[in-house]
Amino acid sequence: MATPFLRGFWKLTWVETKVFVREPMGFVGTLIMPVVLFVAVGTLVSDIQPGADRVRGLPADAAATPFNAAILAALVIAINGVQSLVAIISIYREGGILKRLRATPLSPVTILGAHVVVKLCFTVASLALLVLAGRRLFPGVMEVNTWSFGVALLLSTLSILSLGFVIASVVPTARFAQPISAMLLYPMLSVSGLFFSLDRMPQALKVAALMMPTTHAVGLLQGVWDGSGWGTHWPNALMLVVLFVVYSALSTRVFRWE
Amino acid sequence: MRTVISVTNLGKRYGKTVAVDDVSLDVREGEIFGLIGPNGAGKTTTMECVQGHRRADRGAISVLGLDPQRDSTVLRQRIGVQHQEAHLQKRIKVWEAVDLWSALYSRVVDGDALLERLGLEAKRNAWFMTLSGGQKQRLFIALALIHEPELVFLDELTTGLDPQARRAIWELVKGIRDRGATVFMTTHLMEEAERLCDRVAIIEHGRIIEVGSPAELVRRHCPQRTVVYSTDAGTETLHGEGDDFITDVIARIARDGIKVRGFRTEIPTLEDVFLKLTGYGIRD
Ligand SMILES: Nc1ncnc2c1ncn2[C@@H]1O[C@H](COP(=O)(O)OP(=O)(O)OP(=O)(O)O)[C@@H](O)[C@H]1O
């Protein structure tokens, strides 16, 4: 028999999963859309023959390759998860659901942790679909160590997620949650180094970009992909951890339950 | 009789807004205690401080002999709460909510039996968002009772419900007390307080201005009685005070042999007491 604490945690996680899957756009939007996006963008930019060996060693700002499309799609998946988390938290807060859950013996960490687990599970499922689609459509390009890529993306997602909690704490009402988090997260992608190199940016923008988890996520994921790996990109990994700690600490201070 | 809740000189403000100025009250074991007052009087804030969900600025609170802040973990297992205007996940099913809540407490009653008692057995598989207002409130009562708490908090339980649903809920609340639990509730509705509560406290601007049983308060503040009767000659209205007044009027009518076509009495209610003490009415 599990302790009441764990029982509550798994029950809540399972309930939140079911509730999420029942949402009209929940399932399709999270699992299918990013893959469709990847396939579309990947096909569009694919100037190389499937199976060609031209990908390794490309310059960092060579955006028009299927493997950058894959990174883009992976990050979209992560950001999707974060956005959906921000939306759920603000809806739960506005409706008094968070307050009602807090009045039970559930601990605050459990209440929020259940959502994080649900989001991570869907992120993983979505990524698996992405990899499957990539292997079929762009053979040779998806030759990346899935585990290494998976760990890098998990780290990236957690870091972006912690920023999501800060956003969730400050959005005034549920109606604004979606637009505000989109307005913050997607521009982050545009300066993340995925589309043009950080070195070409103005100094101020570059500094700002370095404070964002997306930038380091891109750096690390590209590194894992082009083979330079964790050895070269450990500063990105470190920054993801640092930002995760900083944002988490910040959100525990500013988080509002009602 | 044991005191279940004891509040002394409670104070709570939000920034510059004084929500609770100075509240002292005692709730006794086995009673339905009602906190009544206009919008913004501080009912919810008082209740949440007592539950331990909000930290008071000053004053002392004891609930079941425990400190709601320090002993919140123990207390949560022993109290049941229903919040004003609460919601659940839109697409959670009724049985899932009951099942989840059942997993959180160390000792629980049978969920299905509880749903049946509350008339929700047909809605077991319904999503929360598809329930009517009355059904939602009954589900919240179920969640508040799943662990057989000794003390149940109900904040504006029937606001927005139609008269049938309201009455059905009143019966449920009486049932909670009859099973031995204590109920601490707030309401806007004087009729509800009068029918349901063993004792009420009237709160205004964060202060308790009067406490007692509804009948006691009516006797104390509005002793006047009115009798209106009509005869062939017209309508007669008589005012008086005290429990014997109506009997006296009837005796006199009988003695004088007056032929009465209509007869009606007006006895003040808690609402009249409330209006008199607070100077304005409550709009539902
Ligand atoms: N979270 C909050 N932040 C700021 N002010 C608040 C908050 N909650 C309540 N207040 C203010 O405190 C005062 C008391 O509010 P409270 O909710 O306790 O009143 P109430 O008697 O329950 O009212 P109602 O009958 O409308 O439910 C009000 O002036 C309200 O505006």
Ligand SMILES: [Mg+2]
């Ligand atoms: Mg209230």
